Amino acid sequence: MSLLDVAAIRQDFPILGRTVRDAKKLIYLDSGATSQKPNSVLDAERDFYETHNAAVHRGAHQLAEEATIAFENARANIAGFIGAQTNDLVFTKNATEAINLIAHSFLNATLKSLRGAPLPVGAQRFVLGEGDEIVVTEMEHHSNLVPWQELCAKTGAVLKWIGLTDDGRLNYADLDTVITPRTKIVSFTHQSNLLGTINDVARVSAAARAVGAIVVLDACQSIPHMPLSVTDIDVDFIAWSGHKMLGPMGIGCLWGRKELLASMPPFISGGSMIETVTMEASTFAAPPQRFEAGVPMAAQAVALSAAVDYLQAIGMENVAAHEHELTQATIAALSAIEGVRIIGPTDDRDRGSAVSFVVDDIHPHDVGQVLDSLGIEVRVGHHCAWPVCRRYDVPAATRATFYIYNDLSDVQALADGIKQAQAFFGSN
Amino acid sequence: MQLEQMYQEIILDHYKRPHGKGLAEGFNAEVHHVNPTCGDEITLRITRDPADDQKLLVSYQNQGCSISQASASILFDQLNDQTLAVGELAVDHLVAMLQRVEEPNEDVLGDGIALVGVAQYPARVKCALLAWMAWKDAAIQALGQEVSTEGEK
Numbered sequence: 216m217s218l219l220d221v222a223a224i225r226q227d228f229p230i231l232g233r234t235v236r237d238a239k240k241l242i243y244l245d246s247g248a249t250s251q252k253p254n255s256v257l258d259a260e261r262d263f264y265e266t267h268n269a270a271v272h273r274g275a276h277q278l279a280e281e282a283t284i285a286f287e288n289a290r291a292n293i294a295g296f297i298g299a300q301t302n303d304l305v306f307t308k309n310a311t312e313a314i315n316l317i318a319h320s321f322l323n324a325t326l327k328s329l330r331g332a333p334l335p336v337g338a339q340r341f342v343l344g345e346g347d348e349i350v351v352t353e354m355e356h357h358s359n360l361v362p363w364q365e366l367c368a369k370t371g372a373v374l375k376w377i378g379l380t381d382d383g384r385l386n387y388a389d390l391d392t393v394i395t396p397r398t399k400i401v402s403f404t405h406q407s408n409l410l411g412t413i414n415d416v417a418r419v420s421a422a423a424r425a426v427g428a429i430v431v432l433d434a435c436q437s438i439p440h441m442p443l444s445v446t447d448i449d450v451d452f453i454a455w456s457g458h459k460m461l462g463p464m465g466i467g468c469l470w471g472r473k474e475l476l477a478s479m480p481p482f483i484s485g486g487s488m489i490e491t492v493t494m495e496a497s498t499f500a501a502p503p504q505r506f507e508a509g510v511p512m513a514a515q516a517v518a519l520s521a522a523v524d525y526l527q528a529i530g531m532e533n534v535a536a537h538e539h540e541l542t543q544a545t546i547a548a549l550s551a552i553e554g555v556r557i558i559g560p561t562d563d564r565d566r567g568s569a570v571s572f573v574v575d576d577i578h579p580h581d582v583g584q585v586l587d588s589l590g591i592e593v594r595v596g597h598h599c600a601w602p603v604c605r606r607y608d609v610p611a612a613t614r615a616t617f618y619i620y621n622d623l624s625d626v627q628a629l630a631d632g633i634k635q636a637q638a639f640f641g642s643n
Numbered sequence: 644m645q646l647e648q649m650y651q652e653i654i655l656d657h658y659k660r661p662h663g664k665g666l667a668e669g670f671n672a673e674v675h676h677v678n679p680t681c682g683d684e685i686t687l688r689i690t691r692d693p694a695d696d697q698k699l700l701v702s703y704q705n706q707g708c709s710i711s712q713a714s715a716s717i718l719f720d721q722l723n724d725q726t727l728a729v730g731e732l733a734v735d736h737l738v739a740m741l742q743r744v745e746e747p748n749e750d751v752l753g754d755g756i757a758l759v760g761v762a763q764y765p766a767r768v769k770c771a772l773l774a775w776m777a778w779k780d781a782a783i784q785a786l787g788q789e790v791s792t793e794g795e796k
Binding site: 581584595596597601639 | 645646649650655680681682683684706707708709710712764767770
């Protein structure tokens with residue numbers, strides 16, 4: 216029935232063979248927080264350390280050469296995964312840092328401009344003034360909200376947001392009123408980590424383009440799960456993390472339009488990101504090195520490149536179709552349980568596989584605890600999207616997220632587990 | 644099964660029928676504590692007992708999981724109209740019990756000894772402690788406030 220050979224895929228993930236809590240089979244439904252890693256990714260990282268390990272982009276010995284080539288080949292492969300040019304991809308610690316990098320480029324351009332300090336050509340686009348506006352949505356992960364709040368607090372810019380409809384979608388009617396000629400940045404998520412909603416990128420970016428704003432896309436929950444090419448969408452920056460797409464922790468990505476990256480002042484400064492240095496001042500390297508101060512995470516880049524290979528061998532269309540099938544099944548299974556309410560769209564149109572829900576009279580923590588006792592690992596809490604919880608008047612939610620190693624039996628286990636929680640707490 | 648060890652009947656009873664829930668009108672101190680990883684919240688007020696101002700009346704409003712709710716109900720039973728010294732002893736013992744460095748002492752914690760099963764789940768320990776940390780914060784504020792008021796006289 217499924218498009219993927221899940222049984223074969225599961226064999227590639229050593230952790231899926233372990234048991235949890237009283238010898239229960241592990242049913243991992245928390246890939247939205249972080250995915251598990253296949254052997255090929257683990258092997259790639261180990262192989263780098265065993266055979267090529269050296270600090271990249273410094274030194275001229277053979278290992279330094281090999282490590283640098285491996286690192287830059289990884290960059291090319293990962294960039295190619297989203298149809299991008301190699302040098303338009305910057306490695307960061309994670310997606311949060313990628314968004315902070317953009318926010319701090321605005322801040323640093325603004326501060327340097329006020330003091331008349333040297334700035335790259337074109338940096339004026341990154342200078343914010345009192346009353347300039349930054350637009351996000353009400354469904355953002357904290358990582359695409361708090362950095363903009365901070366930027367506003369430091370620059371006098373004003374944060375505005377696009378609201379949500381009762382059925383868990385962006386309220387596109389807000390676009391006309393929220394985005395104004397003062398809007399300098401529109402930053403929004405491609406797919407909500409809590410609601411599962413997939414947003415209409417073209418529609419939001421068109422509204423942003425109409426006023427000349429810079430468009431930032433948080434693709435943490437989309438790039439791991441669906442085909443995405445920078446040639447198909449009209450945005451300026453895309454941020455995402457490696458660990459949610461089978462890659463290792465400690466590496467994230469920022470893709471940016473070449474001319475914008477070139478006109479941005481650096482965020483973190485130090486070694487590697489310079490062109491010339493004297494005791495008085497420094498000039499900076501071209502992107503992407505300008506934004507990669509210090510010895511970078513070369514082993515993690517190589518491992519993330521292996522993750523890209525793994526996903527491409529499956530095919531992102533197949534990944535998306537597989538998850539769509541699981542999403543449909545999950546919505547159907549949960550909707551059939553009395554006392555369970557899905558937070559987010561209950562139709563499967565423009566919807567990813569994050570399914571959050573509340574169970575009447577049982578706090579999500581307690582739902583999660585019962586599921587955990589059955590080996591089912593879900594996320595509980597506010598999912599780093601507290602405003603979304605407030606919008607739908609729930610203190611927290613339980614969330615199941617799916618990936619290539621999940622199948623319909625996991626959906627059934629989830630539904631059965633929820634019923635057990637209801638029985639345990641006597642709520643149904 | 645571990646699950647039943649944490650969710651003992653006595654815990655579920657406090658959760659379903661909490662004691663003392665609801666905020667008093669007059670108070671000397673009010674605190675709002677949250678558990679930022681999961682959204683558990685409590686607003687806790689301390690009112691100094693007019694009959695003995697070293698004794699502290701407790702009222703609270705909260706939302707959250709069964710453990711955090713039950714723990715607040717138990718706190719009310721144990722610490723309402725008690726002194727700071729009695730309360731601090733209980734808080735310290737609860738922390739030590741949840742860190743598994745002290746055996747449960749019913750004389751100090753009453754029904755709170757039933758929270759011992761939470762120690763098996765490190766992620767839930769802060770749920771069990773939320774109300775007690777809020778109480779300690781509010782109690783110290785409530786006693787401090789009196790001192791400063793007297794100082795102004």
